[in-house]
Amino acid sequence: MGKYIVKRIFLMLFTLLVITLICFVLVRMLPPAELPLNDPHTKIIELRREAAGYNKPYLVQFWIFLKNVVTKFDWGVSDKLYFGQDVAAIFLTKLPATVIVNLYSIILSIPIGIALGVWAALKKNTWIDYTISTLTMIVISVPSFVYAFIIQYVLSFKLGWFPFLMKAGTDWLSWGMFVSMLPAVLSLSFTVIAGFTRTTRAELTEVLTSEFMLLARTKGLTRAQATVRHALKNCAVVVVPAIFGEFIGIMAGSLVIEKIFAIPGVGNLYLNAINGRDYNIFMLDSCFYTAIGLAAGIVVDISYGFIDPRIRMGSKK
């Protein structure tokens, strides 16, 4: 198992490196942002660009970039949006908003999703199952911004329960902030709930029809006992890794939801960086998204192995 994890992490780092290199070269091929003439930062940024090797071959530039990132976590300075400021510092101030909103959404939606999934599976082929499955299907199909509009219009505008946009400020854990985040949290939750309902239902229906369930009933367990002790445990093999994956994914957040509710998170920063052509921020955000995506995949795979000894791919190979 240990060997497998090391191998997976090594492969992930390799993939990340290749993607970063491609991104890096493509970004550096673009002409760098023009600097205003009479700004005290201009001189500094020019010097920093010189130090970053802007006139050297791309591979040399990449090496300098990599060295700075690994040793000093230095991603360069913003030359457009936040003129002269350190990109990594800006990024870190944006992270809490994204993480907190998505964390609330996951805490809200995972129990609901699993509960609905279990209910549908236990009532398989009844109207309850059909209703839940059809709703899941519909909810998954509709893009999250449609929910965002419905929530914004009905809950924030018509009923006036919530503010329209997220509150400004950095008091992340205060009550007022929580309330102002709720519309965004709800909009994100629909899709997550539906996803978990679907996974749980599919897995549990399969487990419930397997032979060991029959054996459990034959040896005298009641249906409830058999379900809780045997079916749910086996069902967890699929559901728990999905939860882990979802937790890693929360940092990436959702561009659309962040834009609609004006959440000052990484997604919004990314959009601003694209529109404002601020390449250093773009580079950092791109690497961040890539890393999150890869990490989520790896965590899911490894947790499979931890939960179910039968699926230890590394040991088989």
Place this chain on the structure above:
Amino acid sequence: MTDNKNNAYQHIDKSRFVFTQMDTALHDTKLETKSRSYLADAWLRFRKNKSSVVAAFIIAFLLIFALVSPIISPYTINDKDRFYQSYAPYVEAIAEKHIGIFDGATTRSSQNEKSMTFWRGIAEETGRDPVLRILNTVTTQTTHRGKTRDVYSYTIETNQYYEKGMIYSVFSYAEFEKIQAWQDETGIQVIYPYVEPKDIAGITDNPNLWYKVDSSGAAKLDADGNFVPVYSTNQALAGAEYHSLRIPGDDGSYVYSTAKSGAVQCRVNYYNYYTYVNGHEPFYLFGTNSMGQDLFMAIGIGARFSIIFAVLVSAINLFIGAIYGSIEGYYGGAIDLTMERISDILGGIPFVVATTLFQLHLAQKVGVVPSFLFAFVLTGWLGMAALTRRQFYRFKGQEFILAARTLGASDARLMFKHIFPNSIGTIITSVALVIPSVISSETQLTYLGIINLSDFAGTSIGTLMSQGQVAMTSAPHAIFFPSLFISLLLISFNLFGNGLRDAFNPTTRGEDD
């Protein structure tokens, strides 16, 4: 295949082979029933799935809508009205019936007596009453200089198209003549008598005042509660000769225009002027968006692009993915490992990053749409390749492949004649599910503004939604209709795809991944 054992048989003399059963009678009876092909079987199963059939009809309806709506709408994507922006659905024929739909209604709260009089002024002059109904009246009592009186505050619904009333407009002399000719021909009054600012307390920015007002713009009514018209009779002001329709109560002395540096300025009834310019009255089945475009037509235009684009992307991805996956799955081993590594790396690139990079680099060289297409293709085929690869691993060890190989089939023949047709069901199904996901991503990216398709396709559903969001509280229809369309499209495509999958692979019925 090319080891020694196989080669050893190649040197046997052909004459030594004889058929063993050439003359013996076979006692196998022919099948009595008609044989049913794979596709026919799938079709039978598909028809039994009610929700998918309904979904298929909805898809058909939406496709027809996308095809037909820009044709039957009297507007094109370039018709952007200056004033009718973010206005609610309005159809003259239905609005006349006063049944509360298609009447361009918007809700206005806290309207006092002054604003109610203002609406009445518009109604009296244009003949179209903007106030549709009074929803709520709040009475408050105020005491002013020892006298208590009731103050009313109304919540009303108004017709936005009628609300516009008059506008000031500048015409060339030729245009002025043309409008007069049109007036004579149709009997619709476009140009209304001019009102001098000095007669309406010096107010110059409100063309809807034609009666005596105080300096705040509130009407000064006469003893009977009627308006006191203050139309200009100062012939010296007249910008050009007017010989067309005159409003009731005009004894021929009213002035209809005023000189304005080589042109004339008039008070124009915008609703009628609109009819003059467009050749028909406003006709907005879904209302207008914040650009003043007809939503009914714009949704069709956006959807056309989305659907064609999604089908194109799916086809390209299917093609690349099927070939890539076939090679991976068929050869296995080192080739598979290397190719898997490449897909791993590509699969790690977040889609939005790829789109942005393509947009930054390629958009200027090859255009927005091709670079967008590349971004979709770059990572889009991975799923299809993985699927094909799995199918190949499933089938390549089976006996019929061994049989075909024994009969001398080449690799390419084995791959595309023997193995691939067996996985076609799975692949078709996944294409049906890829289409909605492409549409969804495309809508999100255009909504975010990362991609702007307006120059190429005119508009897109995502763009319409982001335009609708600007005025969401006052004009919810502008976001409602695109949202409804995209949701219906995605839901029905997904239901349809699921139905297809169940029909093609009865064994995986009910599983959702």
